[in-house]
Amino acid sequence: MDVQIKPGIQALVLPDRRFKTVRIDLHFLKHAAIKDLAARSLVANILETSTQKYNNQVKFTHALSEMFGASFGVGAGKKGNTHDVGFSIIVANDKYVQGQSLIRTAIDFLNEVIMHPLRENNGFDDETFMRQKQNMINYVKSSIEDKQYWSAQQLRSLTFGTKVIQGVPGYGLIEDLEGLQNEDVYRAYLDMIENDLIHISVSGDVDSDAVLQDLSRFEFTKRNINLGTLITNFAVLDHELKRVEHQDVKQARLNLSYNIPAFITSDDSFTAIVFNSLFGGSPQSKLFVNVREKASLAYYASSSLDLYDGILNVQTGINGMNHDQTVEIINRQLEDIQNGDFAELELNNIKKGLRSDYLAGMDQQRTAHRRGLNDYLLHRHVSAEQWLEKLDEVTKQNIEEMARRVKVRAEFFLNGD
């Protein structure tokens, strides 16, 4: 059941008897600018820790324990040019907890978290603000310790530049974060709850009408919002962007990006999905087999797709000495696909794997929520049958043609000292 509760507030209920839990996801979405990111991410962190009613962490976590250990989380991230502050809560189905209505309790809890944060004057509780700001600064600074993540981030800023939100991490810029005052963040919060697009989804062994009734407990007001297009087309560059950094690492990281002419809104995306799986997106892919298994060059070598921005990324962990050889092997894999140097059987196996992943996803609540949100944002509805059919229709020729239009964009290389 997919209904608009109020203008700008959409609800999706997905009854499914197989699950022993009920999951509620709630997203606040905005077409965001770079400066929004740090403030909105900090809002997410602040809301996650306390409310007026649960004004310290013990009360807060006890409220979750009372709901039989509800899992609750707030996250911030990007989808193309859109910023998403997402809340999710998972509770046991009412039938395992002797007649309590955990769904209603969970909805009230989410409402409390979102609408009634701990505040004073025109800001959040100052102590909470200061602490969460410091925690987030610590987190961002520590992220350099995860070399794989950090290298991917460096590649991102190289690929997209630093003027668009695609080029910065979901949590924004550290200098923005450090400069944030309580009032700024509170203003971002008010803007979020008053003006963002809201998407709510509920899944589990539930009755749709009863759930819809319960969802009316949220104190959200109508809003007038149009997210616009989620897709950005980054023009192919005439020369490859390159950057090398040296750090005290034992394993070097080689990350590459490419333009790929495919976006989530078009049927080309199915060709891109199959291409990616064949190139580096699966354990049977050319990168995995040739870079890791045959040449023993790397522990990981894979590719991933960003269908909101038409970008393909490759990431490997190698011995720094083997840089040139690795690049050469990666290039050769792309050429092989361009030249059709792969068997129909290989293609069919790749499709089987994708088909299986898709079906397996249907056994998880979070996948249903994710697919539901995507469908809503992209103004479409793709049923499982349709998805699998589109997948099946991708031909060898489609893939060769797409591979020929894949153009290298940027390379980031983190090497040892």
Added chain:
Amino acid sequence: MDKKEYQRFDEELFSTTLANGLKVNILPKKGFHKTYAILTTNFGSMDQEFLLNDEKIEVPAGTAHFLEHKLFEKADYDAFELFTNNGADSNAFTSYSKTSYLFSATENLKDNLNILLDFVQNPYFSKKSVDKEQGIIGQEIQMYNDDVDWQLYMGILNNLYPSQPISTDIAGTVDSIAKITPELLYKVHKVFYRPSNMNIFVTGNLDQNQVLKWIEENQNAKTFDTDFSFTIPEETRVVPPVIEEKEVSLDVERPKLMIGINNAKNLPAPGPDRLKYIITLDLALYLILSSSSKMYLKLYDQGLLDDTFGYDLNSERENLFLTMGGDTEVPEELAASLKEILAKDLVQLPHLDEDFELAKKEMYGRSITRMNSLEAIANSFEGESYGNTTIFDEALIYQDITLDDVLDAYRNFIKDTTVSTFKINSK
């Protein structure tokens, strides 16, 4: 097959032991698209020595993990590829005491089961492929060496179990894996991969009778060389005392601290009581260390710890150890506070009765959440060491535990132990 019913959760577990000793557990999940199967042997990185027909065999550190990688590769095929050709995902992992091989698939269940049983039970090792693997795993070890949190964990394990197999890295070292030969792998496989040392757990979209029949057919068609005697020699080396404190300096933004305790004196013999004891201790630790506890909040408010703080109670064979820690600006103060918390009797906690009831609710609910996941159901099955209990038993056990159980378990665990500290300072 034996059938165990879990009426409250509307689930059934079917179990049997085949003629060759392989233990089979099947849990149907109607309506799911996927099936998940995991084949496990009681052989892990801790196993570093055995006697085969009275010949003493030294097993270099990292052998179990190396063998795990190597089993996928055969003379004329790669098991990984066979699975993917069947639309299945496969993987494997090695722990201190076990090695597991698994697949998940939405079709061709029979074929995939055969692939799993065949590639694990029919070894093929060549000099060439062993040499090549040394390169791949060498990279994997380097990757772990760059992971500071892993260094922190290995540091505390080394303090708790100095020079013992459990504190050597599961993947071994570049030097230790260089000693591995095909002959050694064959011997290890013969002894530790015999069917009676293994179990398989299958769950998902399946018919239990059919699955059992397929597994039986596969096993009946095989013969296993069981004409050998083997023993695990008694540990004769003197166990060195716990190292109380150690620190290293690495390239980190903020210092990291981990403290640990090892105490298996009260660990019950393998069986359901062992699970109950561990769950009971876990409840005690939840009361004092979880992010819901008042102590945690106090340290959090004082800025001694943050969200990176975590604790973990780990049981491996006859070992039981607790670790806790995270990033902190003030490692000394945090260590002192944690030691103080650990030393207090739980009875001194305010609102203990209420908090205990709440903790039970929490743990019961968490078990229910995990019941949605085929992986959680199958991976949490510990076989005989927990008396073949499942996640469904676990949920029910939580409801039976009393506050006195928790008080006792904690007192016994903490009594006469050395609290060890490992620190990583910023360079």
